[in-house]
Amino acid sequence: xxxxxxxxxxxxxxxxxxxxxxxxxxxxxxxxxxxxxxxxxxxxxxxxxxxxxxxxxxxxxxxxxxxxxxxxxxxxxxxxxxxxxxxxxxxxxxxxxxxxxxxxxxxxxxxxxxxxxxxxxxxxxxxxxxxxxxxxxxxxxxxxxxxxxxxxxxxxxxxxxxxxxxx
Numbered sequence: 001x002x003x004x005x006x007x008x009x010x011x012x013x014x015x016x017x018x019x020x021x022x023x024x025x026x027x028x029x030x031x032x033x034x035x036x037x038x039x040x041x042x043x044x045x046x047x048x049x050x051x052x053x054x055x056x057x058x059x060x061x062x063x064x065x066x067x068x069x070x071x072x073x074x075x076x077x078x079x080x081x082x083x084x085x086x087x088x089x090x091x092x093x094x095x096x097x098x099x100x101x102x103x104x105x106x107x108x109x110x111x112x113x114x115x116x117x118x119x120x121x122x123x124x125x126x127x128x129x130x131x132x133x134x135x136x137x138x139x140x141x142x143x144x145x146x147x148x149x150x151x152x153x154x155x156x157x158x159x160x161x162x163x164x165x166x167x
Contacts, residue, residue, distance in 0.1 A: 008026075009026070012026055012028075017033065045093070045094055045095065046077075046094045046095060049065075049070075050070065050073065050074065050077075051094070051095055052121075053066055053070065053074050054074060054077060054078070054094075055121055055122070055123065055141075057074060057078060058078075058130075059122075077094070087130070087132065088132040088133075091123065091132075095123060102142070102147070103158060103159040104151070104156035104157060104158060104159050105156070105157045105158075105159040106154050106155070106156055106157075107155065108136060110154060110155075111135070111136055111138065112135075114138060114154055115138055117150070117154075119142065119143065119146045119149070119150060120138070120140040120141065120142050120150070121140055121141040121142075122138065122139070122140045123139045123140060123141065
């Protein structure tokens with residue numbers, strides 16, 4: 001995997017690797033590891049301020065309160081995304097530490113309306129123009145104080161993956 005055993009144990013304990021303990025060893029299905037973002041080294045995660053600025057810029061909204069250095073970094077990241085061979089994994093690596101991943105399923109007929117709900121902030125991966133997610137998935141940020149309201153209003157049901165799925 002290219003990482004130290006201590007790192008693998010931390011990933012297992014953090015729930016980022018599905019593994020079972022057999023005797024004194026941890027075991028996992030090797031094929032389940034092939035698409036994990038942490039196997040690559042695409043750079044450190046973004047700060048919350050940078051992540052919000054990136055999302056705003058990708059939505060054609062002028063980010064506010066950025067210094068000249070922050071604006072330069074933001075435009076450098078966008079250029080990186082435009083030329084990256086795997087922009088989805090790059091975005092995931094930058095945003096991976098920004099929030100606790102929550103996994104829900106929503107009725108397929110609701111997915112387009114949920115995408116428009118102002119209480120959720122779509123990640124760049126979820127922007128339909130990116131072409132990085134199928135139309136029946138959303139990856140977004142949700143304020144913790146709005147989560148219970150969203151769950152009850154949209155009948156969100158716990159799901160297996162880290163995105164909202166429509167079916």
